[in-house]
Amino acid sequence: MENQLNKRYGLFTAICMVVGIVVGSGVFFKAEKILLCTGGRTSLGIWAWLIGGVIMVSCAYVFGTMASKYEKCNGIVDYAEQALGPKYGYIVGWFMAVIYYPTLVSVLAWVTARYFCVLIGWDITGGQCMVIAGFLLILAFVSNTLSPVIAGKVQVATTVIKFIPLILMAVVGTVSGLRSGLTAENFAYRVEDAMPAGPALFTAVCATAFAYEGWIVATSINSEIKDSKKNLPRALFMGTLIIVFIYIVYYIGLSGAVDNATMMAGGETGAKLAYQALFSRFAGTGVFVLIVISCYGVLNGLMVGNVRGFYSLAVRGEGYNPKMMSQVDPVTNMPTNAAVFSLLVAGWWLLYFYGANLTEPWFGPFCFDTSELPIITIYAMYIPIFISLMAKEKELPTFKRFFMPAVALCGSVFMMIAACFSHGTAVIYYLIIFAVIMCIGLPRMKKKS
Numbered sequence: 001m002e003n004q005l006n007k008r009y010g011l012f013t014a015i016c017m018v019v020g021i022v023v024g025s026g027v028f029f030k031a032e033k034i035l036l037c038t039g040g041r042t043s044l045g046i047w048a049w050l051i052g053g054v055i056m057v058s059c060a061y062v063f064g065t066m067a068s069k070y071e072k073c074n075g076i077v078d079y080a081e082q083a084l085g086p087k088y089g090y091i092v093g094w095f096m097a098v099i100y101y102p103t104l105v106s107v108l109a110w111v112t113a114r115y116f117c118v119l120i121g122w123d124i125t126g127g128q129c130m131v132i133a134g135f136l137l138i139l140a141f142v143s144n145t146l147s148p149v150i151a152g153k154v155q156v157a158t159t160v161i162k163f164i165p166l167i168l169m170a171v172v173g174t175v176s177g178l179r180s181g182l183t184a185e186n187f188a189y190r191v192e193d194a195m196p197a198g199p200a201l202f203t204a205v206c207a208t209a210f211a212y213e214g215w216i217v218a219t220s221i222n223s224e225i226k227d228s229k230k231n232l233p234r235a236l237f238m239g240t241l242i243i244v245f246i247y248i249v250y251y252i253g254l255s256g257a258v259d260n261a262t263m264m265a266g267g268e269t270g271a272k273l274a275y276q277a278l279f280s281r282f283a284g285t286g287v288f289v290l291i292v293i294s295c296y297g298v299l300n301g302l303m304v305g306n307v308r309g310f311y312s313l314a315v316r317g318e319g320y321n322p323k324m325m326s327q328v329d330p331v332t333n334m335p336t337n338a339a340v341f342s343l344l345v346a347g348w349w350l351l352y353f354y355g356a357n358l359t360e361p362w363f364g365p366f367c368f369d370t371s372e373l374p375i376i377t378i379y380a381m382y383i384p385i386f387i388s389l390m391a392k393e394k395e396l397p398t399f400k401r402f403f404m405p406a407v408a409l410c411g412s413v414f415m416m417i418a419a420c421f422s423h424g425t426a427v428i429y430y431l432i433i434f435a436v437i438m439c440i441g442l443p444r445m446k447k448k449s
Contacts, residue, residue, distance in 0.1 A: 011235060015235045016156045017304065018238075020301045021305075028115070035260055039200060042186050042251075050244070055408070055414065057241060059216075059382060059412065062386060063076070063216070065396070080092040091438065102345045106133075106350035107370055110354075113129045113133035115288070115291055115295055118272055125354075144304060145334050158294060162297055171253065173252075177255055186260045187255065202418045207422075214302055217304060275287045309342055310338035313325070314326035369423065376419045382412045383412050386408050
């Protein structure tokens with residue numbers, strides 16, 4: 001049994017991975033939160049989307065630069081190893097496998113189930129919703145593990161599908177709003193007792209983080225992309241630019257579909273109300289079905305990284321039972337053992353998300369929002385990589401060596417500050433849990449310099 005994954009994905013699939021992993025859930029899930037954070041100020045919300053987008057694009061550009069030079073297994077771990085050595089690579093890899101991937105996957109399983117429940121009128125925090133979330137988690141795992149080629153085709157198909165509701169809202173919503181004057185009304189609207197613009201912007205940018213997060217997952221398949229050193233950098237940069245553009249035009253279109261007060265009061269049904277206002281109740285519901293499909297596409301894309309997390313450690317001789325976790329099935333050409341373990345970890349985080357955010361708190365003060373707070377540590381881990389690139393990569397031109405890494409570094413610091421500002425003391429309890437999980441993994445670090 002050879003422990004190596006085949007190269008099976010081309011440039012178009014790689015772009016669809018980047019776009020499909022990000023677009024399709026957070027833009028719907030967080031749009032109403034951003035309106036609430038900004039007190040209904042549409043222009044401030046657009047600034048939040050733009051700032052979050054600049055941070056994402058700059059970080060993706062820097063990692064694209066590194067992707068053009070290094071290729072082993074699981075891009076972000078490769079880059080951490082090159083920047084600060086194998087020990088730092090292990091720390092990043094353990095965090096990605098145990099916290100980052102499974103928390104995002106578990107939240108996306110619930111978000112997909114949430115919109116399905118909104119569609120048919122069920123409670124989004126009830127037992128039915130959580131059962132559906134668990135089923136979707138397993139479904140995404142099965143499709144990625146038993147047939148990764150089919151999973152790639154699913155990613156392409158759902159990426160195309162998810163653009164339909166986004167473009168419809170962007171075009172029809174904007175035209176309708178400009179004709180009726182609703183867009184102008186929403187741009188002038190604000191809640192009387194809204195927080196000042198500065199703090200509101202920090203909180204809103206933090207909310208965009210979840211909507212923009214996930215692009216780094218595409219680097220987990222760097223060893224499976226054809227001509228990866230050329231195609232992965234292209235996919236990262238082109239994909240992230242597409243994401244920023246589509247998010248901003250969707251948000252503007254939303255302001256022409258329904259008034260901000262109704263959108264803010266609608267909560268989880270806000271997106272559904274907007275589509276029904278534009279396209280009639282029946283047609284709006286049909287478009288909303290596409291939103292459910294697009295959310296599943298994001299879940300499918302995130303599962304791509306999740307099922308490879310422990311494998312990327314194991315092929316380096318690290319983590320728990322690396323011999324077993326590094327085995328690749330000769331039929332499916334997938335690390336089945338590592339993938340099954342990753343599913344169990346994601347299942348635990350889904351249970352935690354329910355107990356911490358959807359019901360009476362189970363964990364006392366140790367309850368935090370897994371859709372946002374892990375960004376504090378992922379952006380903190382990016383910073384040494386950016387600094388190392390500026391210090392070591394002397395053959396790179398100034399723009400790639402200094403300017404873009406500096407923008408990405410500043411953006412990472414900004415995102416960390418925004419998350420701390422937005423979540424307050426919950427950050428402390430999250431960091432305690434983070435520290436415990438990292439300490440659990442340290443004994444399995446391979447003794448090497």
